[in-house]
Amino acid sequence: MICLGIEGTAHTIGVGIVEDVDEKCKVLANVIKMYQPKEGGIHPREAANHHANFIANLVIDAIKKANIDKKEIDLIAFSKGPGLGPCLRTAATAARALSLTLDKPIVGVNHCVAHIEIGRGTTGCEDPVLLYVSGANTQTIAFAEGKYRVFGETLDIGIGNMLDKFGRIIGLEFPCGPKIEKLAEKGDKYIDLPYSIKGMDVAFSGLLTAAEKTVRDKKHRIEDICYSIQETAFAALAEITERAMAHTEKNEVLLGGGVTCNKRLREMVKTMAKERKARFYVPRNDLCVDNGAMIAWNGILMYKSGIKMNIKETTIDQRYRTDMVDVKWR
Numbered sequence: 001m002i003c004l005g006i007e008g009t010a011h012t013i014g015v016g017i018v019e020d021v022d023e024k025c026k027v028l029a030n031v032i033k034m035y036q037p038k039e040g041g042i043h044p045r046e047a048a049n050h051h052a053n054f055i056a057n058l059v060i061d062a063i064k065k066a067n068i069d070k071k072e073i074d075l076i077a078f079s080k081g082p083g084l085g086p087c088l089r090t091a092a093t094a095a096r097a098l099s100l101t102l103d104k105p106i107v108g109v110n111h112c113v114a115h116i117e118i119g120r121g122t123t124g125c126e127d128p129v130l131l132y133v134s135g136a137n138t139q140t141i142a143f144a145e146g147k148y149r150v151f152g153e154t155l156d157i158g159i160g161n162m163l164d165k166f167g168r169i170i171g172l173e174f175p176c177g178p179k180i181e182k183l184a185e186k187g188d189k190y191i192d193l194p195y196s197i198k199g200m201d202v203a204f205s206g207l208l209t210a211a212e213k214t215v216r217d218k219k220h221r222i223e224d225i226c227y228s229i230q231e232t233a234f235a236a237l238a239e240i241t242e243r244a245m246a247h248t249e250k251n252e253v254l255l256g257g258g259v260t261c262n263k264r265l266r267e268m269v270k271t272m273a274k275e276r277k278a279r280f281y282v283p284r285n286d287l288c289v290d291n292g293a294m295i296a297w298n299g300i301l302m303y304k305s306g307i308k309m310n311i312k313e314t315t316i317d318q319r320y321r322t323d324m325v326d327v328k329w330r
Contacts, residue, residue, distance in 0.1 A: 077299025
């Protein structure tokens with residue numbers, strides 16, 4: 001089975017084409033285009049207009065890179081949510097148009113669950129605890145009793161958005177995370193910042209406020225502040241991931257979401273897993289960030305498990321939580 005998936009939850013519009021080969025995911029094509037605001041954060045309507053401008057060419061490009069005929073596509077999938085409403089509607093509209101034009105079935109996919117399934121489908125892990133870290137999302141997730149349960153999450157702001165907000169404070173352009181990582185590599189002094197864990201959950205607003213105050217005080221190098229933010233936030237993420245692993249008694253940990261491209265975060269979680277004698281997995285970078293391939297693969301899993309939708313059922317859901325999905329394919 002071959003599926004074309006369209007991702008459009010926030011700043012990225014992506015088209016991926018994957019094939020089910022012996023119940024493993026073979027990525028045939030995975031192309032993305034990221035919206036970059038001139039200043040500030042993401043404006044939902046401007047991002048949606050960006051997606052509308054590029055989606056047709058991305059579909060054509062993906063089909064060419066997959067080296068298939070459009071008639072070979074068996075299924076269309078799209079990101080149903082969670083995400084920004086205008087962006088989600090743009091991706092869903094494109095998916096509906098393709099479904100009707102090609103006369104192929106269509107399914108709407110939970111974006112967060114797709115991050116888990118692309119990891120399971122490409123890395124070899126079977127039943128992991130997922131540390132899911134992106135712009136708006138920060139969760140520890142594991143499968144239990146028919147659903148992906150959220151065992152811990154941010155109580156205020158996602159790790160990626162926190163890093164982007166701090167980046168704007170010090171004059172960096174969006175996306176700020178990779179630039180903060182580069183600055184942090186030059187830091188060599190840890191500055192004490194708030195470390196906030198509440199049970200299985202984390203909070204980052206106090207860390208952000210304290211870091212901003214430290215910048216205004218001008219007593220420390222920016223490189224050292226970036227280093228300290230990363231060390232503090234990532235240590236908290238590693239701790240709640242370990243707590244989720246202990247609670248669920250699982251011995252695999254999987255990373256997902258754009259922030260997992262950060263080498264220091266990978267190193268810290270990998271060290272934690274090694275100390276627990278657990279296995280550590282992370283997909284390649286283009287499958288960690290928001291992308292169409294993960295939507296396509298989750299679409300195949302859903303469709304093969306008997307989940308089908310008609311066009312009227314392909315609505316979006318901005319608050320489509322991870323634990324709202326009935327995981328019938330496991």
